[in-house]
Amino acid sequence: xxxxxxxxxxxxxxxxxxxxxxxxxxxxxxxxxxxxxxxxxxxxxxxxxxxxxxxxxxxxxxxxxxxxxxxxxxxxxxxxxxxxxxxxxxxxxxxxxxxxxxxxxxxxxxxxxxxxxxxxxxxxxxxxxxxxxxxxxxxxxxxxxxxxxxxxxxxxxxxxxxxxxxxxxxxxxxxxxxxxxxxxxxxxxxxxxxxxxxxxxxxxxxxxxxxxxxxxxxxxxxxxxxxxxxxxxxxxxxxxxxxxxxxxxxxxxxxxxxxxxxxxxxxxxxxxxxx
Numbered sequence: 001x002x003x004x005x006x007x008x009x010x011x012x013x014x015x016x017x018x019x020x021x022x023x024x025x026x027x028x029x030x031x032x033x034x035x036x037x038x039x040x041x042x043x044x045x046x047x048x049x050x051x052x053x054x055x056x057x058x059x060x061x062x063x064x065x066x067x068x069x070x071x072x073x074x075x076x077x078x079x080x081x082x083x084x085x086x087x088x089x090x091x092x093x094x095x096x097x098x099x100x101x102x103x104x105x106x107x108x109x110x111x112x113x114x115x116x117x118x119x120x121x122x123x124x125x126x127x128x129x130x131x132x133x134x135x136x137x138x139x140x141x142x143x144x145x146x147x148x149x150x151x152x153x154x155x156x157x158x159x160x161x162x163x164x165x166x167x168x169x170x171x172x173x174x175x176x177x178x179x180x181x182x183x184x185x186x187x188x189x190x191x192x193x194x195x196x197x198x199x200x201x202x203x204x205x206x207x208x209x210x211x212x213x214x215x216x217x218x219x220x221x222x223x224x225x226x227x228x229x230x231x232x233x234x235x236x237x238x239x240x241x242x243x244x245x246x247x248x249x250x251x252x253x254x255x256x257x258x259x260x261x262x263x264x265x266x267x268x269x270x271x272x273x274x275x
Contacts, residue, residue, distance in 0.1 A: 005046050005049045005050045005053060006050070007050065007066075007100065007104065009043075009046040009050070010042075010043040010044070010045075010046035010047040010050065010100075011043075011097065011100050011101075012043075013039050013040070013042045013043030013046060014039075014040065014043040014073070014093055014096055014097050014100070015097060016039045017036045017037070017039040017040035017043060017089060017093060018036075018089065018090075018093040018094065018097065020032050020033075020035050020036035020039065021033075021036050021087070021089040021090050021093065022090065024036060025087060025090065025172055033084070036080075036089060037077075037080050037081075037089075040073070040076060040077060040080065040089065040093070041077060043073070044070075044073045044074070044077060047066075047069070047070050047073060048070070050066075051066065051067070051070060058132070058135035058136070058139065059135070061103055061106040061263060061264040061265070062103040062104065062106060063103075064103070064135075064139065064142075064263045064264075065099040065100065065102055065103035065263055065264070066099075066100065066103055067139060068099055068139060068142050068143065068146065068263065069095075069096045069099040069100050069103075071143050072092060072095055072096050072099070072143070072146055072147075073096050075092060075147065075150075076088070076089060076092040076093060076096060079092060083175070085173055086172075086173050086174055086175065087172035087173060087174060090172065091150050091153055091154055091157075092150055095146060095149070095150060102260065102264065103264075106264050130201055130204065130205055131205065133198075133201055134198055134201040134202050134205065137194045137195075137197055137198030137201065138194070138195070138198045138224070138262065140190075140191075140194040140198075141191045141192075141194040141195035141198060141227075141259075142191075142259050142262075142263060143190075143191070144187045144188065144190040144191025144192075144194065145187070145191050145227075145252075145255050145256050145259045146256065146259070147183065147187040147190075148183075148184050148187035148188050148191065148252045148255070148256070149252055149253060149255075149256035151180050151181075151183040151184035151187060151249075151252075152184055152248075152249035152250070152252040152253050152256075153249075153253075154174060154175065154180045154183075155177060155180045155181060155184065155245070155246075155249045156246065156249055157172075157174070158174050158175075158176075158177055158180060159177070159245075159246065161174070162177075177245075181244060181245070181248075184248065184249070184252060185238065188231065188234060188235065188238070188252070191231065192231050192235060195224075195227060195228055195231060196228065198224075199224055199225070199228055202221070202224070223258050223259075223261040223262040223265060224262050226258045227255055227258040227259055227262060230251060230254055230255045230258060231255060233251065234248065234251045234252065234255065237251065
């Protein structure tokens with residue numbers, strides 16, 4: 001049964017959930033929100049079954065974005081229940097859908113790698129262990145970057161809403177600017193340590209393979225290095241010179257773009273090294 005679940009199943013469910021969220025914004029009705037959450041939950045269930053039946057590899061661009069989209073789907077469901085009166089799904093679901101569509105644009109080794117993730121987890125040793133650890137750390141960093149990006153979009157929309165002086169009770173209901181900024185800050189603080197350790201593990205693997213001076217021009221390595229530099233600048237702006245608000249939001253969006261480039265690039269540290 002699980003083998004019959006395809007990417008289209010949960011992709012379509014998320015799309016319907018987003019459409020219902022948009023309809024709820026135009027014509028607020030409790031039934032629409034319940035239906036939207038129902039389709040979102042069905043999409044998450046199908047998404048989970050797909051990952052269990054056809055475990056993707058973190059070395060594969062589609063595998064990376066499917067895992068990230070799955071984690072963000074959890075973030076969507078939690079926020080939709082916890083902040084049930086807010087337009088939560090309108091901001092998170094586009095990221096979930098966008099990641100899935102982005103992954104489908106790149107060649108995938110998903111079928112050939114079926115079961116490879118579970119095999120890797122059961123036989124972690126040597127260079128394979130460090131390669132998997134490197135990928136997992138970057139994935140954890142990507143979660144933080146994505147949450148920070150969602151918060152940044154929320155912040156920019158809320159700023160424009162306040163500038164337009166929308167009457168209370170009209171338009172989409174959102175968190176306050178202070179709470180959105182706090183979410184962005186926590187996401188950045190979450191992501192940076194994972195990104196730093198993941199980058200150090202990757203450099204260590206380069207040294208172990210005697211490839212320290214080779215491969216530095218690859219999109220994967222350059223995007224991860226660029227992402228780390230952007231995060232260092234963002235942390236300096238926030239805690240060094242206490243820059244907040246729109247500038248921090250735009251830097252976070254830049255970090256998200258670099259993170260996407262890193263995810264869709266080939267992952268050399270997970271493709272080899274079985275010793």
